[in-house]
Amino acid sequence: MDLIVARPEGLYCAAGDFYIDPWRPVAHAVITHAHSDHARTGHGHYLAHTDSEGTLRTRLGEITLQTLVYGETLERNGVKISLHPAGHVLGSAQVRVEHRGEVWVASGDYKTEADGTCAPFEPVPCDTFITESTFGLPIYRWPAQQVLLAEINAWWQRNADEGRASVLFCYAFGKAQRILHGVDAGIGPLIVHGAVEPLNAVYRAAGVALPPTLRVTDSDVTPAMLKRALVLAPPSAQGTPWMRRFGNYSDAFASGWMQVRGTRRRRGVDRGFVMSDHADWPGLQNAITGTGADRVMVTHGSVAVLVRWLRESGLQAEAFKTEYGDEDVADQPAPDVAAQTKASDPADDVDEAGA
Amino acid sequence: MKAFAALYRELDATTSSLAKQAALQRYLQDAAPADAAWAVYFLAGGKPRQLVPTKLLRLLAQDAAGLPEWLFDESYEAVGDLAETISLLLPPPTEQHELGLAGWVELHLLPLRALGKTNPAALPDTLRAQWQRLASEERLVYFKLMTGSFRVGVSRLQVTQALAAVAGVDAKRVAQRLMGYTHISGQPAAADYAALVAAESSGELNQKTSGQPYPFFLAHPFNVDIDQFDVLLGPPANWIVEWKWDGIRAQLVKRAGQVWLWSRGEELVTERFPELAAMGEALPDGTVLDGEIAVWSEDKVRPFADLQKRIGRKTLGPKLLRDIPVVLLAYDLLEWQGRDLRAMPQAERRVLMDDLVTQLQHPQLITSPMLNGESWQDLARQREAAREMGVEGMMLKQRQAAYGVGRTKDVGTWWKWKIDPLSVDAVLIYAQRGHGRRASLYSDYTFAVWDATPGIPERKLVPFAKAYSGLTDEEMGRVDAVIRKTTVESFGPVRSVKPTLVFELGFEGIARSSRHKSGIAVRFPRMLRWREDKSVEEADTLETLAALLPS
Numbered sequence: 068m069d070l071i072v073a074r075p076e077g078l079y080c081a082a083g084d085f086y087i088d089p090w091r092p093v094a095h096a097v098i099t100h101a102h103s104d105h106a107r108t109g110h111g112h113y114l115a116h117t118d119s120e121g122t123l124r125t126r127l128g129e130i131t132l133q134t135l136v137y138g139e140t141l142e143r144n145g146v147k148i149s150l151h152p153a154g155h156v157l158g159s160a161q162v163r164v165e166h167r168g169e170v171w172v173a174s175g176d177y178k179t180e181a182d183g184t185c186a187p188f189e190p191v192p193c194d195t196f197i198t199e200s201t202f203g204l205p206i207y208r209w210p211a212q213q214v215l216l217a218e219i220n221a222w223w224q225r226n227a228d229e230g231r232a233s234v235l236f237c238y239a240f241g242k243a244q245r246i247l248h249g250v251d252a253g254i255g256p257l258i259v260h261g262a263v264e265p266l267n268a269v270y271r272a273a274g275v276a277l278p279p280t281l282r283v284t285d286s287d288v289t290p291a292m293l294k295r296a297l298v299l300a301p302p303s304a305q306g307t308p309w310m311r312r313f314g315n316y317s318d319a320f321a322s323g324w325m326q327v328r329g330t331r332r333r334r335g336v337d338r339g340f341v342m343s344d345h346a347d348w349p350g351l352q353n354a355i356t357g358t359g360a361d362r363v364m365v366t367h368g369s370v371a372v373l374v375r376w377l378r379e380s381g382l383q384a385e386a387f388k389t390e391y392g393d394e395d396v397a398d399q400p401a402p403d404v405a406a407q408t409k410a411s412d413p414a415d416d417v418d419e420a421g422a
Numbered sequence: 423m424k425a426f427a428a429l430y431r432e433l434d435a436t437t438s439s440l441a442k443q444a445a446l447q448r449y450l451q452d453a454a455p456a457d458a459a460w461a462v463y464f465l466a467g468g469k470p471r472q473l474v475p476t477k478l479l480r481l482l483a484q485d486a487a488g489l490p491e492w493l494f495d496e497s498y499e500a501v502g503d504l505a506e507t508i509s510l511l512l513p514p515p516t517e518q519h520e521l522g523l524a525g526w527v528e529l530h531l532l533p534l535r536a537l538g539k540t541n542p543a544a545l546p547d548t549l550r551a552q553w554q555r556l557a558s559e560e561r562l563v564y565f566k567l568m569t570g571s572f573r574v575g576v577s578r579l580q581v582t583q584a585l586a587a588v589a590g591v592d593a594k595r596v597a598q599r600l601m602g603y604t605h606i607s608g609q610p611a612a613a614d615y616a617a618l619v620a621a622e623s624s625g626e627l628n629q630k631t632s633g634q635p636y637p638f639f640l641a642h643p644f645n646v647d648i649d650q651f652d653v654l655l656g657p658p659a660n661w662i663v664e665w666k667w668d669g670i671r672a673q674l675v676k677r678a679g680q681v682w683l684w685s686r687g688e689e690l691v692t693e694r695f696p697e698l699a700a701m702g703e704a705l706p707d708g709t710v711l712d713g714e715i716a717v718w719s720e721d722k723v724r725p726f727a728d729l730q731k732r733i734g735r736k737t738l739g740p741k742l743l744r745d746i747p748v749v750l751l752a753y754d755l756l757e758w759q760g761r762d763l764r765a766m767p768q769a770e771r772r773v774l775m776d777d778l779v780t781q782l783q784h785p786q787l788i789t790s791p792m793l794n795g796e797s798w799q800d801l802a803r804q805r806e807a808a809r810e811m812g813v814e815g816m817m818l819k820q821r822q823a824a825y826g827v828g829r830t831k832d833v834g835t836w837w838k839w840k841i842d843p844l845s846v847d848a849v850l851i852y853a854q855r856g857h858g859r860r861a862s863l864y865s866d867y868t869f870a871v872w873d874a875t876p877g878i879p880e881r882k883l884v885p886f887a888k889a890y891s892g893l894t895d896e897e898m899g900r901v902d903a904v905i906r907k908t909t910v911e912s913f914g915p916v917r918s919v920k921p922t923l924v925f926e927l928g929f930e931g932i933a934r935s936s937r938h939k940s941g942i943a944v945r946f947p948r949m950l951r952w953r954e955d956k957s958v959e960e961a962d963t964l965e966t967l968a969a970l971l972p973s
Contacts, residue, residue, distance in 0.1 A: 205489060206497045206510040326510065328434065329502050330862065337436050372496050379490065 070164060070171045071197065071364075073387045078173060078197065078366075082166045083146030085114075087173045090390040097148060099175025100159035101126060102240065104392040114141070116150050118185075119158030121269035122240065137186060153177035154188030155344050156241030157270055163191050172358060173197040176391075178343065179350035180212060182245045184275050190357030195364065197387060198355060201345040202323050203369030203376075209323070209347040215340060216249040222319060222338055227255045227295040232316040234298045236305055236336065239263045241344050242321055243299045244270045244277060252278035255295030258288065260309070262301045283312060305336075323347070355382075367391040425453060426461055426523040427560040433574045442576055446584035450619075456524035459615035466581045468604030469570050473534040474545065476504065476569060482546055486553075487511040499915055502857045505565035509558055519555040524612075531567060532609075579828065589619035597637040597827060602684070633682040635673040636710065636756050636764060637827040641817060644837035651798035655837075660821055662768055663793040663801060665813040666838050667751055668726045668931065669716035670733075674698065674750060676705040677760075685715075694732065697743065698750055701786040708760030711775070712825075713752035713790065723751075723812050726945060727933050752779060753790040753817075756825060764825035768834065771825070808841045810972060814930060815840035843928035844944075844970050846871060846962040847953055849883055850923040853905045854916045856890065864905040864917065865898055866890040869927055869947075871940070872963040883921060884964060886940035887929065892949030901952070921958045926951040932970050942967055 071080050077089025077096075085095035092109035099105055101115070101122035108127050115123055117134040124130065135141060137160065140149045145167075150160035155176040162173045172193040181187035209215075219235070226233040237243050239262040247257060247267065259267065259280045267277055281288055283298075293313055302320065304310060318336045323343025325331050331339035346354055351373065355363055362383040365373045370386045377384035429449040433442050446465070450458050484494040489511065501507040521529070530552050538545055556564055566572040582600060586593035599618050603610065646654060655661065671686040681702030683692040692699050695715060705711075717724040717732075724746075732738070732746050755775035756764055763771050772792070779789050793816065795801035801816065808815050816839045823834020848869035856865035868888050874881035893901065901923065908920040928950040935943035942964075 204497050204500055205487065205493060206501055206507065208510070327501050328506055329857075329860070332434075333860075335437070337438075339435075369496075372493065376493060 070166055070169055070195070071173065073389065078387065078389070080146060080164055080166075080171075083143045083148065083164065085143065085148075086110075087162050088175060088389075088391065095143075097162050098123065099153065099162060099173065100156055102156070102176070104390070105175060114148070116158040116160045118273050119160075121272060122158065122266065125265060125269070151191045152186035152189050154179065154181065154185060157185045157244070157273055157275065159185060161191055163193065169194055171195045171197065172360075174199055174354070176201070176345055177354065178346045179354055180209065182212060182248075182344075184241075184244050184248045184270060188354065190354060192359050194360055195362040196355060196358040196360035197364040197366060198351065198373075199345065199391070200351065200365050200368035200370055200373040202343065202347055203351060203365075203373040205348045207323060207326055207343075207347045208349060209343060210341055212249065215342055216246075216251075219246065219249075219319075219321075219340055220251045220254060222317070223250065223254050223297050226317045230294045232293050232296050232298055232313040234300060234310065234313060234316045234318040235321060235340075236300055236302045236318065237321040237342070238344075239301045240266045242342065243267075244275065245342075245344070246299060246321065247277045247280065248275065250278075250297065255297060256281055256288070256292045258283050258293070258296045258298045260298070260300035260304055262304075263299050423519070423521060423523050423526045423556070423560050423563070425449065426457065427557075427563045429461070430563050430574055431559055433576055437575075439580065442580060443584060443587075446576065446581065447587055450584055450588045454522055454524070455612035455615045457522040459610035459612055460523050460527050462581060462585065462600075462615065462618065463604055463608055463610045464567065464572050465574070465576050466578045466600060466604050468608055468610075469572070469606060470532060470567075470608075471535060471606055472570065473531055473568050474538060474549065478545065479508065479549075479565075479568065480504070482549055483508040483511060486513065486550065499855065500862070502855065502860075502862075503571060505569045505571050506562055508565050509561035512553060512558075512561065515554055515557055517555045526564070527567070528609075531564075534568075585618055589621075591619070591622060593827075595622055599634075602634060630708065630760055631678040633675055633677065633680060635675050635682065635684040636712075636762075636825070638671060638673070638686050638712070639826045639836060640829045641836035641838040642829065642831070644818065644839045648798055648802050655798070655818065658795050658798055658801060662772060662819040662821055663795065664753055664790045664817045664819070665793070665808070665811065666815045666817045666840060667714040667716055667723060667790065668812065668814050669714040669723070669729060669751065672713060672715045672750065673756070674702050674705070674709075674711045674713070674752075675757075676702050676709045677707055679707065681705075691715075694738070695748055696738065697748060697786050701750070701782075701784045704782055704784055705778075706759070708757060709778070710755070710757035711750065711752045711787075712754035712756055713750045715748050716751055717746050718749040718751075718788070719747060725812055725931060725933050727931075727935075727943065747786075749786050749788050751788055751790045754825065765833075766824070767821060768819050768823045768825075769821040805839070805841065809844075812931075812972065814838075843930055843946075843950070844932060845926050845928045845950055846967055846970075847924055847956060847960065848887070848927045849921045849958050849961045850901075850905075850919065850925060851883055851885060851921055852916055852918050860898075863898060864902045865893075867901075867925075867949075869925065870921075871961060871967055875963055875965070876959055884940045886938065886942055886964075886967065887927060887944050887947040889925075889927060889947040889949050892928075893952065897952055924953040924956040924958060924961050925949045926953055932967070932972075934971065940964060940967070942971070 071078055076086055076091040076093050078087040085097055086093045087097045088099055088105040089096050090107055094111040096110040096113050098113055098115040101119045106123055113130050113132045115134055117136050120134050123132060135150050137150055137152055140147050147165040149163045151163055153159040153161045153175055155178055159175060161175060164171045170193040172191045174197060176199050177188050179188045223233045237246060243263045257278055257280045264282060267280055271277055319338035319340055320334050320336045321340040321342040323345060325339030326341045363377050364385050364387045366387045366389040374384045374386050429445060432445040436442060484491060497511060498507045537548060553561055582593050582596050586596045673684045675682040681692060681699050683695055683698055685691045717728040728746050752775060755771045758774055776789055779787055793804060795804060805816055818837040818839055820834050826833045848871050850867045851870045852868035853864040854866040856863055868885050870883035870885045872881050873884045904923060905917060905919050908922055909917045910920055911918045927947055929944035929947040931945035933943050934941060
C-alpha cells in the first residue's frame, strides 16, 4: 500500500495515522499552510510550521497546535515527519514523510521564485512527490518579481501624478504582504483594507520588513492622501460601498490568472498584474525534476494535463482527488461558478479562471 | 512596432472611453506618419487578406514551444485566442529590432502572402526569424495582425474622433476621408495619413471625381406602444414611411464616368454586383443613391439567404446572376448633379429621387415604395403584412430631416419600427466555450426542438440553431454551472448536456434549408428569455417551427 493515499477526508498516511491538509475533521492533521482551503477547522490535533501559528490561531481560534521549524523532524508510529520551505506564503511548508526508507513529499501550494517575505522553496529529494497544479499549462510563465514590481510602481506613480488613488485587489494573506514588501513606498501612502492589516501584524511579528500601513479610517488620513495612495484590498471588496471613498480611482488585480487577456477583461479592472504565489509552468517542471522523484501525484488545478505531460516525459504520474482551491477564487464576492463546480471537476483547470 | 504594441496594451487595459481617446491621440501625435497610416487602418477595422495559413502557424508555434499538439490545444482552449496563445507559448526573443509598424507590415507581414505562394518552403524560417526579434507584447499584436483577429475595443467612431482632434478638422469630414480607407487590399502610406489629417481643401468640398460615398445615416430602434405614436411622432403626414428591407445597405456613387458601390461595412462591392454597376453607368455623373441591395424576382423581395449565396461567391457565373438577380431598392438621393443634397429635407430629396428613377427606367433600380396611412393604427395594420412580404418592419423618416452622419440625431431621425421576432421554446443540448472575454465560460449554445408532439414514444430532440447572445452575465454564469453539472460527454471544446434547460429563442427570419438536419434555417437567432418555468417536455416541436415558414 502507498505511504500516502487520497481518502474522502484528505491525503492520509496510514503508517503514521495522520492526514495532510484534510478537508473533513480528523484526529491528526499536518497543515502545509494557513490558507483556508488547506487549514480547516475541527481537527483534533494540528501540526504546522512555527510561522503559521499566528495565522492559524487567528483563523481557527482554540486549537491544539504543535509547531516545527523547517528541517526539524518529528517521529510518529515510526514515520518521520519534517517540514521544508514551500515559498508560498509565510509559514508554508512541504511535508516530508519517511517510512522504512521510502520518502514522500507533499508540496501543499508552492512557488519557486523567492519573494522576500517567506523562506524560499527548497527542492526536497524524494521517491514520490505530491504536487499542486494550479497553473499547470505552459501559457503560465511569470514575469520576474522585479519586473512585476516595476510595473506596479509605474502604474501607481502615474495614478498618483494624475491625482487618483490606485486600488490593487489581491489576496489578503501572502500577496498583499509581498506587494507591501516590494513596492516603492516613496510614491505615496499605503492604505490597507481591514482584512489585510491583521496579517501584516503576523508578518511583522515574524520579522518580515513591511513599510508603514494606514487604515482608511485612521484620523490622520486626509482626502489629499487618498489621491496618491496605493490601496490594497481583497477581491471581495470590489464593487462594495467601501470603495466609494476613493472617488475616481484606478483599479487593478494581482493574480496569476491575469496572464490571460479574456480573464483580465472579465475581471473588469483597469489593469491586471500577473502575480501568483503558485508555481508557473516552468516552476512546476523545475520543482518536480528537482525532487528526483520518479513518481508524481498531481492535485488541484490542471490535473489531467500535468499527469499526461509527466507520463509522456517518462515519469509515473497519477491524479489525487482533493478539495483544495485557489485563494484568488475562494475570495470571490459573488456566488462563484468556478468554486461551486470545481470539486466535481478537478481536471478542468480553466474553471478557476473565473477569478 | 513597440509604440503600436504599447498603444494596443493601453487600449486593452482600460474600459474608459476617455482614457482610450487620450491614448489614441497621444499615439497619433507622436507616431511617424507612415506608422500612423497603418495604425489607423488596423484600429478602424482594416484587415489584409490572410497572410499565413492558420494551420501552418499553429504547427510552427507548437514546434517552437516544444509542445505536443494536445498540450497546445489545451492551452488554446484556456486562452480562447490563437494569436494570444502563440505569444504566450513562444520562447523569449533572441534578437532586437527598431522597426516601426509600417516597416513591419510592409517589409515583413504583407510579403508573407506572396512568399507562401512562390516559395512556401521558405515560410517557416522567415516566420521564425521574424518572431525571434519581437518582445512578447509586440508578438501579441504581430500574431493578431497575422491571424486577422486584431480587435481592441475601439470603434471606428473613436478612431475618427481621435483623428479629428489631432487634425483639428470636423469629425464628419474625417469620416468621409476614412471611407474606403480600410479596404482589404489597402496599402495606406504616409501620404494617405497626411490626407486624413490635412486641413480641408476646396477640392474636397467639390468631389466631382472622387469615388467616396457619404457616411451612412443610421436608424434607431423604435419600440413603443402604438398609442404613444401620436404624442412622440405627431401625425403620420410628417413622416415618410417605407418597408424595412432585409438586404445590404449600400450607396451607389456615379462621378466622372465611374461607378462605385459601397456597402455599409465600407467595403467596395461594385464587382460583386455587376448588374448594379451596369445600372450605375446609366446614371448621370454627380449622382449618389442610398438604398438596399436585395434579391428581387416577380415584383417580390426574396429571403436574405438568397443574397448570402451571392455574397459568399468569389466568381459570379452567368447562371448565378440569372437565378439570383439583385436590384437596388433606392430610398434616398444624397448627391444630384454634383451637389451634396444631405442638408435638403428628406421629402424634397425623395421627390428628386423619384423623378430620377422614373426617367432612368432601369430594371435594376426600383424605388422603395412609400406607404400611406390615415393614422398610425392604420399603418400598424399594414405592418402586419411585413412577415408575409419578407421585410423586417417599417422605416419612419421625418419629412424635414436632413441626412445625418452615423447614429446622430441632431439633424433628423430615422426610426426602424420592426416587427416582433419569431420565437419558439427550445432546449439547450450542446454548449461550447466562448472566446475572448468568455473564454472560460460555456456561452455558445446549440438548441433543439422535438421531432414529434408530446406523448409520441421515442420522440427526439433535433438541433436547429446556435445562439450565444441575449443572456446577462449573471444568467450566463448560472447556465454555465448547470452545463458543467449536467455534462454527458465532452468532444474537445464542446459538451453535450442532459436536456434540462429551456430558452425562448427569437429569430428574424426562417427558411427551408437542405443543409440543416432540421430542414430549417433561422436568421439572427438569440435567446430572448430563459424559461425556467418550463420543463423540457413543454418545449416546441419541429411542427411549430415549420408553421412559421412563409407560405
